[in-house]
Amino acid sequence: MNIIVCISSVPDTTSKINFTDSGGKFDSDGVQFIINPYDEFGLTKAMMLKEANGGKVTVITAGDITIEPVIRKALAIGADEAIRINMTPQDSYSTAVEITNYLKNSPADLVITGRESIDYNGGAVGGMLAEMLDLPFINACNGLHISGDTAEITREIDGGIENISTNLPFVISGQKGLVQESELRIPNMRGIMQARTKPLQVIEPLDNVQLTISSGFEKPANKQDCKLVSSDNVADLVSLLRDEAKVI
Amino acid sequence: MSVLVYAESWGGSFRKSTYEAVSYASETAKLLRTDVIALTFGNESDDELLKLENYGANKVLTTSGIEKGDSKAATDLFSANCSDANMIIFPSTYTSKMIAPRLAAKLKAGMTSNVISTPSSVSPIEIKRKSFSGKAIENTKINTEKAIIILAPNAFGLVECNGSCKIQKIESANNTSVTINSQKVASGKISLAEAEIIVSAGRGLKGPENWEMIEELANLLGAATACSKPVSDIGWRPHSEHVGQTGIVVAPNLYIAVGISGAIQHLAGVNSSKIMVVINTDPEAPFFKSADYGIVGDAFEVIPKLIEEIKRIN
Ligand SMILES: Cc1cc2nc3c(=O)[nH]c(=O)nc-3n(C[C@H](O)[C@H](O)[C@H](O)COP(=O)(O)OP(=O)(O)OC[C@H]3O[C@@H](n4cnc5c(N)ncnc54)[C@H](O)[C@@H]3O)c2cc1C
Numbered sequence: 001m002n003i004i005v006c007i008s009s010v011p012d013t014t015s016k017i018n019f020t021d022s023g024g025k026f027d028s029d030g031v032q033f034i035i036n037p038y039d040e041f042g043l044t045k046a047m048m049l050k051e052a053n054g055g056k057v058t059v060i061t062a063g064d065i066t067i068e069p070v071i072r073k074a075l076a077i078g079a080d081e082a083i084r085i086n087m088t089p090q091d092s093y094s095t096a097v098e099i100t101n102y103l104k105n106s107p108a109d110l111v112i113t114g115r116e117s118i119d120y121n122g123g124a125v126g127g128m129l130a131e132m133l134d135l136p137f138i139n140a141c142n143g144l145h146i147s148g149d150t151a152e153i154t155r156e157i158d159g160g161i162e163n164i165s166t167n168l169p170f171v172i173s174g175q176k177g178l179v180q181e182s183e184l185r186i187p188n189m190r191g192i193m194q195a196r197t198k199p200l201q202v203i204e205p206l207d208n209v210q211l212t213i214s215s216g217f218e219k220p221a222n223k224q225d226c227k228l229v230s231s232d233n234v235a236d237l238v239s240l241l242r243d244e245a246k247v248i
Numbered sequence: 249m250s251v252l253v254y255a256e257s258w259g260g261s262f263r264k265s266t267y268e269a270v271s272y273a274s275e276t277a278k279l280l281r282t283d284v285i286a287l288t289f290g291n292e293s294d295d296e297l298l299k300l301e302n303y304g305a306n307k308v309l310t311t312s313g314i315e316k317g318d319s320k321a322a323t324d325l326f327s328a329n330c331s332d333a334n335m336i337i338f339p340s341t342y343t344s345k346m347i348a349p350r351l352a353a354k355l356k357a358g359m360t361s362n363v364i365s366t367p368s369s370v371s372p373i374e375i376k377r378k379s380f381s382g383k384a385i386e387n388t389k390i391n392t393e394k395a396i397i398i399l400a401p402n403a404f405g406l407v408e409c410n411g412s413c414k415i416q417k418i419e420s421a422n423n424t425s426v427t428i429n430s431q432k433v434a435s436g437k438i439s440l441a442e443a444e445i446i447v448s449a450g451r452g453l454k455g456p457e458n459w460e461m462i463e464e465l466a467n468l469l470g471a472a473t474a475c476s477k478p479v480s481d482i483g484w485r486p487h488s489e490h491v492g493q494t495g496i497v498v499a500p501n502l503y504i505a506v507g508i509s510g511a512i513q514h515l516a517g518v519n520s521s522k523i524m525v526v527i528n529t530d531p532e533a534p535f536f537k538s539a540d541y542g543i544v545g546d547a548f549e550v551i552p553k554l555i556e557e558i559k560r561i562n
């Protein structure tokens with residue numbers, strides 16, 4: 001089975017988010033980049049599917065050279081090879097178009113994306129890829145069983161879960177449940193050494209289309225100081241919530 | 249010209265997120281000086297469909313035979329019925345997130361999600377959205393003739409009006425590529441996405457047996473219950489209650505955090521709540537920096553008192 005895992009490189013979850021150029025650009029100074037957490041669940045699932053059924057796991061990412069350490073981490077976790085599309089992604093559409101260009105020439109049996117990237121939170125690349133490739137798409141996927149060329153998939157729905165079957169190939173956007181937290185793999189020394197010599201192919205974007213423009217950022221307004229109520233006067237909290245905040 | 253909005257229903261009934269999306273569509277249609285057309289495929293009764301007129305729908309297009317889990321068929325339906333639309337608006341639901349990006353790719357239309365306000369300018373559409381897990385607000389321009397947006401949860405509110413709408417049945421081609429085997433929706437419980445009040449608890453509660461008081465408080469307030477990530481990881485609570493950067497992102501009017509330290513990843517999923525209350529033994533817990541109201545104290549003393557007080561005033 002030929003599995004493609006799309007990974008995006010995002011600021012570590014503990015990062016403070018700042019902007020330069022008076023709010024024009026994300027300030028990556030001093031920020032540690034990691035594999036998007038949702039993509040890590042997908043990558044681990046891909047490794048398990050490969051171990052069970054044989055095949056190959058390829059990670060693909062659209063980004064400039066600065067994201068190579070994140071790609072090497074994915075290789076150290078166990079991906080067989082990596083593709084980097086040499087571009088600075090401008091929007092979900094531009095990313096999806098270029099990944100599609102690659103996949104049209106090198107079709108996959110299964111394409112795994114994450115539920116959303118934790119930086120821009122678009123939640124769009126997976127669905128766009130599916131449409132461009134004319135494949136089924138299941139989002140917020142928290143369970144995947146493949147036997148032969150059919151798959152049984154569970155996805156989160158509002159307030160519940162749904163169980164769906166479809167045939168390979170298809171696209172999912174995944175999250176926790178695809179594998180458990182405890183099953184995530186930490187690269188070991190051997191993996192890190194091997195990653196250095198695994199193939200990392202750099203390809204150039206072909207289309208350079210962009211449909212949306214991010215034209216500036218601001219920080220949400222600062223909260224007022226927290227009003228403290230003594231634990232002996234719990235009734236005061238209730239009155240504040242009712243009469244001042246008007247939320248109960 | 250028109251504004252098209254997806255009116256999602258569950259078991260034949262619309263939820264608040266749909267009314268919110270229709271309200272939003274109606275406010276946006278005023279800016280564009282055009283009409284609001286709602287599109288549904290959930291087998292709603294005519295009476296249910298007519299409820300959309302109270303939020304500004306001028307016309308409802310409705311069909312059946314498409315499953316929510318079948319993103320391809322749903323996308324085809326939208327694409328066949330949007331030739332006239334400049335904006336296509338989706339409520340904040342998992343199904344929207346499955347259809348909207350497909351539709352954007354199919355129509356080659358600019359799409360953005362997590363939208364928190366009506367367009368600040370209409371040609372091109374310019375709009376504010378939440379980004380970096382609520383740590384930033386981003387201004388986005390959509391450079392295509394049609395713009396597709398997904399709203400952020402609970403970001404807009406309901407705007408009622410005295411309108412009237414026509415119902416029109418439409419055809420749907422059903423070229424399905426998936427089979428829906430089963431669907432489980434927790435009944436009787438308030439879903440996190442819709443909840444106006446959420447009572448959430450963390451590792452400070454020590455064990456799953458102590459959630460009784462959390463549930464009681466939630467029941468009294470008509471609230472949903474949530475938890476921090478470690479609590480669902482150790483299995484004290486179901487994963488569907490995990491909120492935060494890697495869980496569900498919520499935006500209730502009131503979020504009560506009990507025995508949760510307020511780690512940055514937790515806050516990223518709850519910082520759009522209008523009012524946050526923290527109850528924690530440790531005055532240095534980071535949550536106090538983000539909360540509006542707080543009690544430094546032991547949950548096992550404070551929560552029972554809170555329950556008594558709310559019973560008293562109810
Ligand atoms: C990649 C990544 C993603 C993550 N995503 C998420 C996420 O989405 N959501 C999330 O929640 N976390 C997430 N985390 C974990 C996060 O960093 C914290 O570890 C977690 O939120 C802490 O949970 P907690 O507050 O319940 O537990 P703790 O940090 O252990 O805090 C317990 C709190 O309870 C208080 N307490 C103890 N006893 C009492 C008592 N009797 N009464 C009142 N208070 C008491 C303590 O003072 C303490 O503040 C993520 C971490 C990583 C690395």
Ligand SMILES: Nc1ncnc2c1ncn2[C@@H]1O[C@H](COP(=O)(O)O)[C@@H](O)[C@H]1O
Pocket residue numbers: 005006007008009036038039060061062063089092095112113114115116117118120121122123124125126
């Ligand atoms: N630059 C990128 N390169 C490769 N895959 C990406 C990129 N950006 C996003 N993705 C994939 O698409 C998913 C959703 O991202 P987004 O639509 O940006 O929220 C991510 O979890 C990744 O799997």
